């Protein structure tokens with residue numbers, strides 16, 4: 155068994171007869187920030203969703219903190235408490251206030267009593283710069299504010315790993331910066347993160363390692379420098395030519 | 399102990415006078431504390447209560463809803479009429495009790511066949527056809543068919559005037575048999591309807607030009623100002639009998655015959671008939687507001703039962719809907735299959751057929767009688783439950799799947815995620831459909847009138863069956879439904895706005 159925080163071996167995923175992931179091998183170390191880039195439909199989201207088993211895994215193994223998620227008897231709820239996930243479309247709970255969104259998991263999972271969860275929620279809101287929005291409904295927030303709340307919510311269970319799936323793609327350009335800043339801060343604090351992104355500049359800046367996916371396989375991986383400045387693969391060159 | 403012969407209402411003949419005399423004697427003896435003289439009264443009195451095996455028992459007896467003057471409701475909502483008075487008098491003299499179920503003629507026969515009741519008394523003619531499945535008492539009334547037309551109709555005076563026209567008669571009655579037997583000869587067509595009030599309305603509305611009905615029924619209707627007049631003589635007399643299922647309840651049948659013979663002998667029989675048939679004066683109809691006031695107690699009783707059936711049915715339907723709704727969105731093929739089957743059965747068959755099935759069909763198949771409220775609530779809740787299932791499924795599925803994913807990604811279980819995240823949002827979406835279903839179920843309770851459930855519509859039918867003021871009565875009934883539904887809808891909307899902001 156490797157000492158990696160996340161260890162992926164021969165990961166395959168099919169939707170019906172459509173094989174979307176065709177065998178991926180990745181190790182992610184504690185504190186490492188991995189950015190995943192690649193063309194639309196290449197399987198980036200699917201890969202990310204396999205890491206907390208939001209998708210059933212067709213073949214191979216995914217091991218998180220030493221626990222193999224493909225084992226039938228694994229307690230997924232316990233595993234997921236240690237993996238925060240941030241979605242492209244925020245997926246905040248519209249019938250709850252901002253603070254209630256954040257408090258839901260700690261209170262329901264009996265991790266904290268109400269008062270402690272409230273304190274924790276306020277602390278997280280302060281961290282993402284939204285203390286004054288604690289009692290607001292998600293509908294009244296801007297996109298950037300929503301995504302910062304979603305990040306705070308994902309952090310409420312003190313996860314050791316954070317997964318981001320195009321966290322800024324649904325945002326107006328002027329709001330991208332505030333969300334990236336929060337992610338940047340998390341990286342600086344040493345959080346283990348897998349970040350699927352279209353922001354190449356950001357990937358280059360925060361990533362310890364960049365993975366380029368194409369058609370369900372890892373096409374190339376390496377340091378930001380190696381990927382962005384010394385691309386070897388023609389497919390990567392083609393992709394970068396389009397997005398840069 | 400002394401057993402006293404039953405008290406008679408009035409003495410008619412010498413026999414009754416004798417009975418009254420003995421009654422007084424035994425009462426005096428009883429008051430005199432002569433309990434030592436425990437001579438069995440029946441033997442001494444001669445108007446003996448024989449040991450027929452029915453004493454102290456209670457029998458459910460089915461009858462028609464609308465066959466005045468044999469059975470109908472008086473102003474205060476009590477079931478009265480020749481059948482009722484005879485049956486009560488016989489029950490009293492033979493020492494048994496009766497529980498009258500006023501179901502309608504067809505329904506009464508079905509109830510008897512499915513053993514929901516022990517007997518039927520419903521102005522039913524004794525026919526060879528019916529003798530195959532029922533055992534009849536001695537005849538208690540000799541009837542005959544007459545033809546009546548609208549009061550202002552001077553064109554139709556004889557059967558010959560019916561050429562090319564349409565007439566009406568009560569389904570399965572002597573009137574229908576007779577009308578059909580001469581329909582070919584005189585060239586008219588016969589339309590069968592379910593009860594007298596409907597037939598009379600059909601004639602008054604001009605849909606049929608004449609009605610063939612039993613003479614006592616017609617005579618009573620005319621005396622009540624039903625807007626018709628009788629134009630022919632009595633035809634083809636038939637006899638009415640009390641019926642039990644073939645080979646069953648023979649004790650009851652014997653007791654009926656014995657009691658009937660007694661009533662005829664002591665004159666009470668004639669007295670009962672005169673009460674209903676000798677009435678010749680035409681009663682004046684009261685004002686509309688008088689009708690509202692008179693019918694109010696009975697209609698309120700009906701409205702109460704309507705609400706009881708609605709609330710019970712919806713509560714059960716909600717449970718069924720939530721259960722099967724979750725089955726429908728579950729990952730298990732088997733659960734989805736169960737829910738889909740349930741929904742398609744109850745959405746794919748008429749509510750009326752379901753009601754008949756649960757009230758008449760199922761008891762016949764299982765031998766287990768079922769009361770009318772239970773059958774009604776089972777029908778409505780299973781039916782509404784099917785629609786609720788679809789409402790719940792639709793509500794859950796209309797919540798963005800990203801909501802469940804976000805919740806599961808936090809480590810919350812499926813059940814917790816549903817309870818805290820998906821269902822609260824689904825409820826908000828479902829509320830208008832719930833309110834809608836509530837209104838539909840409330841209105842659907844009116845269909846239970848056909849199995850004799852005494853809800854609002856049924857009470858209305860009872861009222862116009864004896865006063866023949868169909869239009870006005872239905873207006874009052876409709877207004878009551880409208881008012882109640884409007885109030886409840888408003889209330890639900892207010893609650894919806896308050897809790898589902």
Ligand SMILES: Nc1ncnc2c1ncn2[C@@H]1O[C@H](COP(=O)(O)OP(=O)(O)OP(=O)(O)O)[C@@H](O)[C@H]1O
Pocket residue numbers: 169172174192193194195196197198199200201
């Ligand atoms: N639930 C699903 N059912 C069937 N096919 C799916 C499902 N989810 C994804 N796919 C298919 O899998 C392939 C990869 O999708 P995925 O969302 O992982 O791509 P992506 O790299 O994240 O693309 P994008 O940059 O557009 O988000 C696509 O062809 C998509 O149509």
Ligand SMILES: [Mg+2]
Pocket residue numbers: 198199200319320
């Ligand atoms: Mg994607």
